[in-house]
Amino acid sequence: MEALLDDLLWQEEYWLPPGITWKDIEMKESDGHYPMPRDLLLTLPLALGFIGLRYVFERLVALPLSQRLGVKDQVRIRAPPIPKLQTFYKQSQQAPSQSELVNLVKQCGLSQRKVLTWFRRRRNQDRPSSTKKFCEASWRFVFYLIAFTAGLTSLIDTSWFWDHRECWKGYPKQPVANAHYWYYILELGFYWSLLLCVTVDVKRKDFKEQIVHHIATIFLMGFSYCANYVRVGTLVMLVHDSSDFFLESAKMFNYAGWRKTCDALFVVFSLVFLVTRLIVFPGRVVHTTLVVSLDYFQPFFGYYFFNALLLVLQALHIFWAYLILRMVYKFVFLGKVEKDERSDEESEAGEEEDAEEEDEHEAEGGEGEGRCWEQRKGTMNSKLASLANNCVLNNLTNQRSMSSRLPKAR
Structure with a gap:
């Protein structure tokens, strides 16, 4: 079975340009290290190490930092322990339908409103706090910042950093330096850790897209390493790391309530993202793999597959750029960033605030409800009065203009 798998998976026409065999790229230890698939096995224990390091970092560094920056968690009313409702909630993880609601009302002896209030409060208990979101963003910020700094340091002295034609001279027999080897391995290990922790991290609206993105990233990096x-x-990794740490830092200050700092970092992130993803990436990276590489070898399966993945990645860049430009428009013309259009807004985040307000009113009792209704009634009456006044003024204005025109018409 192993021999059959090797024959099917490691065929030379999949991984090497025409006319080159595996024997042609064999290297001695003195020549350097050639990328091998077995090197990627190290990424799995590294992922577990990243998870442990993240646990320590969030509690010893991120949590005290959140307190110093003034991150405040919203006070939520806890749902009372009702076994039947708790059992239903664990099984469905969502609000009951109308028929299920009727059955729960009969079983618990509560009104429909109290049952719905219990489910709303129970969902609010499971929603992540601002402190948890701050800790996650700070962990990603630290990694992306270190990864970008280390990657830039290791690449700035290389020939292909300045002249992208150097990426293909001698391909595929190109030894890999230790710094670039560890750059690849650590990045892969980090994305493995993100994939393993995706079920316990903050679940956002693009939860499924996040899983697909992590898997695609791991697959792309693994294939590019094996194909040298x-x-x-x-x-590619350096271009992506250059803007990610700005986004994570903007999230951190957003959770801390530092609006001006968050807006400033968001503007910087937008500029860096648009330049690197829409100009540098297609104009330099994609161009050298799609066009320049053909001057050094004939196209083969690996060439088509790798370029297809890069083009898909570029399509995602255009989609994200569109969302970011929408946010920039809101920031410039509305004066603030209303929400993170990319993926940072948790599901039902707006409902949480409304639910908390309703819970506060319900906690005040019947007298509080009456007072709240009187306040809402007064507000509604004032708005209606203002609207009526505007209508009367408009009618009077129209009548006066008409009366001023009548003598001239006569």
């Missing part, structure tokens, strides 16, 4: 697209792969 390491030189181009390091450039």
